[in-house]
Amino acid sequence: MVIWIILLLMTAAAVMAVLWPLSRHRTPTAEQLDPDTQFYREQIAEIERDRERGVLLASEAEAAKAEAGRRLLRATGMMADASATLGEPALRRRRAASTLALSVIPIIALALYGAYGSPQLLTHPPRERAEGQQGSLDLVTAVSQIEAHLAQNPQDGRGWEVVAPVYLRMGRIEDAVKAYEAAVRYLGPSADRLSNYGEVMVLAKDGLVSSEAQKVFEQAVELDNTSPKARYYLAVAAEQDGRLDKAKQAYADLLASSPEGAPWAEVVKQRLAGLGVAQPVVAGQENAPQIGADDIARMVSGLAERLETQGGSPDEWARLIRSYAVLGQHDKARATVERARQVLAQDDAGLKAIDATARELKLTDAGP
Amino acid sequence: MFVEAGHFALALALGLSLIQFVVPLWGARANDPVLMSVGRATGLAVFACIAFAFMALTIAYVTSDFSVVNVVENSHSAKPLIYKISGVWGNHEGSMLLWVLILALCGAVVALARNSIPLRLQANTLAIQGAITIAFLLFILLTSNPFTRIVPAPAEGQDLNPLLQDPGLAIHPPLLYIGYVGFSISFAFAIAALIDGRIDAVWARIVRPWTLGAWAFLTLGIAMGSYWAYYELGWGGWWFWDPVENASLMPWLAGTALLHSTVVMEKRDALKVWTILLAILTFSLSLLGTFLVRSGVLTSVHSFAVDPERGTFILVILILFIGGSLALFAWRAPLLKQGGLFAPVSRESALVVNNLFLATACATVLIGTLYPLALEVVTGEKISVGPPFFNFTFLPLIIPLLLLLPLGQTLAWKRGNFLGTAQRLYMVFGISLVVTMAIFAFEHGGPVAAPLGIGLGVYLVLGSFNEIVARSWSRGTPLAVAWHKAANLPRSTWGAVLAHAGVGLTVIGIAATAWGVEGLATVRVGDRIKAGDYEARLERVVPRMEANYRDDVAVFTIFRQGRELGSLESMKRLYVTRGMPTTEAGIMTVGLGQVYVSLGEVAADGSVGVRLYHKPLVLLIWIGSLVMALGGGVSLMDRRLRIGAPVRAKMVPAAAVPAE
Known part of the structure; x- marks a missing residue:
């Protein structure tokens, strides 16, 4: 007022x-x-x-x-x-x-x-902002202290493990990957540590479970076959590779072995729904804020159209291929690989990048 | 809350500038002083509103309010305070806000001049100023709004472009913008004169301080930008004929011409129409510069075509103002009364020649800058027009201009005497020739351009001070009297002398770059790298952490002919938020020259790629620019009227002492 x-x-x-x-x-x-x-x-x-x-x-x-x-x-x-x-x-x-x-x-x-203007912000000033800001300032000082400490003692695995999730929160994903890698190296592998490490690797690749990440998750499951995070990402990997039955099975097993009200249950159910497995709708779920599948599909088709009409860099082609793979549309992903090879025929470095992406996504083998 | 109030103030400023445009213009037509006086009140109110908006944005930056998109994109809570503040104008939206802030400030100063400006001229001028403000406020509010919010606010910002986190950036844009925008006042006065159909020495007297001030700030801004590029980009060059640099050089060249023709107009009531045209062209080039830098057309014509909103908007502003003012000029200029006459050999003619050379030089730069863009639009081919083109076209135009400069400065008003003038300069010319020969003999083996260029610079400096000597001393005058007379000369004379001597210093500095030497090597700790007489020894490479970046610091010891001069630090810096590396050159000043060490890659085994330069007299380039701007300042201090005493027709003996 x-x-x-x-x-x-x-x-x-x-x-x-x-x-x-x-x-x-x-x-x-x-x-x-x-x-x-x-x-x-x-x-x-x-x-x-x-x-x-x-x-x-x-x-x-x-x-x-x-x-x-x-x-x-x-x-x-x-x-x-x-x-x-x-x-x-x-x-x-x-x-x-x-x-x-x-x-x-x-x-x-x-x-x-x-x-x-944003007059609605006047009547309801975003109060949590002020607190968040205070927190982030403290965070930054804390991080720089830890960094200084780690520069002196790079073999302190505990320090790396502490700083890694903080990096993640600050959006410094590459640093988070390095920090978890160091933590695993100096503290030795454990299921939690490995699955966290794998998760940041996935985030660094925009949601794609690379073959290296898959190996990390497999190692985590070997150490503790109940680790939900590792099992979840292995299921995602199976879905990406087009082994849909295996993925469905893995999701279902994960859901069955999860305790009541586990925080990851919702995500797993959505994944299953995406694969065409009916799930009982939990009250309140439809209100949960999320990006709809339609939005994603629209963004991907926008990218595809732009690349088709205006061309684009090898990186953009690779991103499109990855997007199809993540969406489970393997035929389209393979078609895009072919198309990118044609378009980038003159560009040796570009071709190599596309081939590498295809290999990584296991799109080169005939058939799923 | 401040952010929203600032946003609202900007919208209010738009409404006020609309009134500032319409009402005073109407008042001037109806000859109603009450309506005309509205221009002054709105001029001040617009400034107050924009200043408030700018303050609101600055507060958002200083407090790291990440609910503002602009702050998120260009700030970081760990950034030092000075870069939080300079970050306000270190991005597109904020820099446009700074642009209109300075525009409004200039308008407010015109509005505050109560009695020194005739009412009608003031009203028309403020109305034109209002029109410019409207265009740019609309541009900001519709396409580049710095007050856009984001909810929920991110916890941390993306940091300012590391290249811009530098004290140079903190002052370079404001200086440059004061220059650009200062010319908008000359432009507004010119259009006001065209609307009113009246232009005379009074007009010139009012416009001169604006042109002079804008020119001095633009000089400083360009010099600052050049020095920043020199030490921050790590290539050791100080001028790249880059389109962004050309964009600021073109208004400078046109503004220099305008400055000189305004002097003719004030003192001699001549060159009126030409002065008006120059005022229009100078501001048009400022606008063109803004378009080139702000539309993204330079990075790629295609990026402009993909996201054309901003570029098209500025293009429309450009066409509206340049086209409109030139059309008005074509319509009204023939109605202006022509002023004083002058002989073909006279100070006036010399200044016309100066103007022609400057205008042509400006046109070459314009072609060199726009041709690649036009070619890319038409054929899609991307070419770059670099130093070879400009050396072949720009230098042949500037060198004769510089050679004629001391001659023109010595000629008398109205009727000059070429031979008499040449006689008075033979000492200057002789000394410069001797200096050139001496350097040539001493530095045998070096490039020929260097001694010639230095000779030209010496000639310019001496020629400038010759003016003072000629006016205060003649054979037989006691030194004390001469000194007293020299001190008594108008400050405007001293200003002109300083500015011209500054040009000479800059020329010397540029010519001496031909002597620069360079060494390139990959070295390990303890190794030496050599460039000419100078050597650098790598002592150690150490990491160093700062709040928002980390450095690899290489410490070098510098030797000249085996004698130790001291040590310097050269750095490879990584800004963590953007993951972007920069080089921070290590610079040691030896006399007027500099030793410059720039780091390449630091390899895993500890070896470092190093470039070592020695640049003799390089500081003179910028010292000369400072002296030029100082000259402008000294002349600006001189509030007295300018008088150009004419030479009467009957008395032209060869040995007569021409006036001023």
Whole structure:
């Protein structure tokens, strides 16, 4: 509410800035009405001063003065017309100008602000922001302390394990991968550590379970065959590779062995639903915020269309291939590999990148 | 809350500038001083609103308010305070806001001049200024809004482009923008004069400080940008004929011409129409520069074609203002009264020649900058027009201009005497020739261009100061009297002398680059690398952590002919948030020259690729620019009227002492 009053006051002040001069009578000074005469008079005075100071010789001063005098003569008689401050037309003009100011300023300001501003943020200021910011500042100091410590003792696996999830939260995924890798190296493998490591590898590849990540998850399951995270990602890997039955089975097993209300249950159910396995709808689930499958499909087809019509870099082709693989559309992924090979035929580095992607996604073998 | 109020203030400023455009123009037509005075009030109110908006954005940056998209994209909570503030204009949206802020500031200063500007001229000028403000506020609000919010706010920002995290960036854009935008006032005055159909010495007197100030700031801005590129990009070059640099050079060249023709107009009431045209062209080139830099057309014509919204908008502004003002010029200029006459050999003519050379040089740069773009649009072929083109076209135009400069400065107003002038310069010319020969003999084996260029620079510096000597001393004058006379000369004279001497210093600095030497090697700790007389020994490579980046610091000891000069640090820096590496060159100043060490890759085995340069006299390039801007400042201090005493027709003996 307070903010609306402030905006109102600002508008009022802006309008007043226009109305105020309109409400005053002022007669312009002689100088403003007849600047030329004034200018040449000053110039003649200046020449006189210069002559006295010895900057100009007497003859020069005379010549300059004669010239300024000629111009002064020409300038007199060119005085501006008497100004029109009084009378009915002047009053009408003032009223029209006031109306213009009273209407134009608030309308434009409100229309533009309404269209582009975020007034809803005024009445409900995002309060959690302030706290989050405080937290992030502390976080940054903490991270830099840990980093300094790790620079001294790079073999402190515990330090790497502490800092890794923090990197993840800060969006520094590459650093998180390195940190988990170091943690695994110095603290030795454990199911949790390995599955976290695998997860950041997946995140670093935009959701794709690479063959290296798959190996990490397999190792985690060997150590502890109940590890839900590792089993989940192995199922995702199976889905990506097109082994849909295996994926369904793995998801179902995971769901069956999960305790009631496990946090990952929802995600697994969605995965199963995506594979065409009916699931009982849990109340409230439909309200959960998520990006719909339609949105993803639209984004992917947009990318495909753009690459087809305008071309693109090998990286973009690889991303499209990956997207199809992640969506489980292996035929399309394979077709895209072929298409990319044609388009990038001249580009050796590009071809290598596409082949590498295809190998990674196991798209090169005939049939799923 | 501040962010939203700032956003609203920007929208209010748009409404106010609409009033600022319409009402004073109407008042000037109806000859109603009350309506005309609205221009002043709105000019101040627009400035207040935009200043508030700018402050709101700055607060958002300083407090790292990541609910603002612009802050998220260009800031980081761990960034030092100064870069949080400079980050405000280190991005497209914020820099456009700075642009209109300076525009509004200039308008407010015009509005505050109560009695020194005739009412009608002031009203028309403020109206034109209002029109420019409208165009750019619309551009900001519709296509480049810095106040767009994001909910929920991310926890951390993406950091400012590391190349821009530098003190140079903190001051370079504001200086440059004051220059660009200052010319908008000259432009507004020119259009106002065309609308009113009146232009005279009074007009020139009012416009001169604006042109002079804008020119001095633009000079500083360009010099600052050049020095920044020199030490931050790590290539050791100081001018790349890059389109972005050309975009600022073109208004500078046109502005220099404008500066000189305004002097003729104020002192001699001549060259009126040409001055108006130059004022229009100078600001048009500023707008063109803004378009080139801000539309993204330079990175690729195609990126512009893919996301054309901003570029098209600026293009429309460009066409509207340049086309409109030139059309107005074509219509109204023939109605302007022609002023004073002058002989073919006179100071006036010399300044016309100066203007022609500068305008042609400006046209070459324009062609060199726009031709590749036009070619890419038409044929899709991407070419780059680099130093060879500019060396072949720009230098032949600038060198004769520089050779004529001291001559023109010595000529008398209205009727000059070429022989008499040449006689007064023979000492200067002689000394410069001796210097050139001496350097040539001493530095045998070096490139020929260097002694010639240095000779030209010496000639310019001496020629400039010759003006002071000629006006205060003649044979037989006691030194004390001469000194007193010299000190008594108008500050505007001293300003001109300083500015011209600054050009000479810059020329010397540029010519000396021909002597620069370079060494390139991969070295390990303890190894040496050599360039000319200079050697650098790599002492150690150590890592160093800072809040938002980490450095690999290489410490070198520098030797000259085996004698130790000291040590310097050169760095390879990685900004963690963007994962972007930069080089921080290590620079040691020896006299007026510099030793410059730039790091390449640091290999795993500890060996480092190193470039070592020695650049003699390189600092003169920027010192010269500073002296030029200082000259502009000194002249700006001189509030007195400018007088050009004419030489009368009857008295032209060869030995006469021409005035001023």
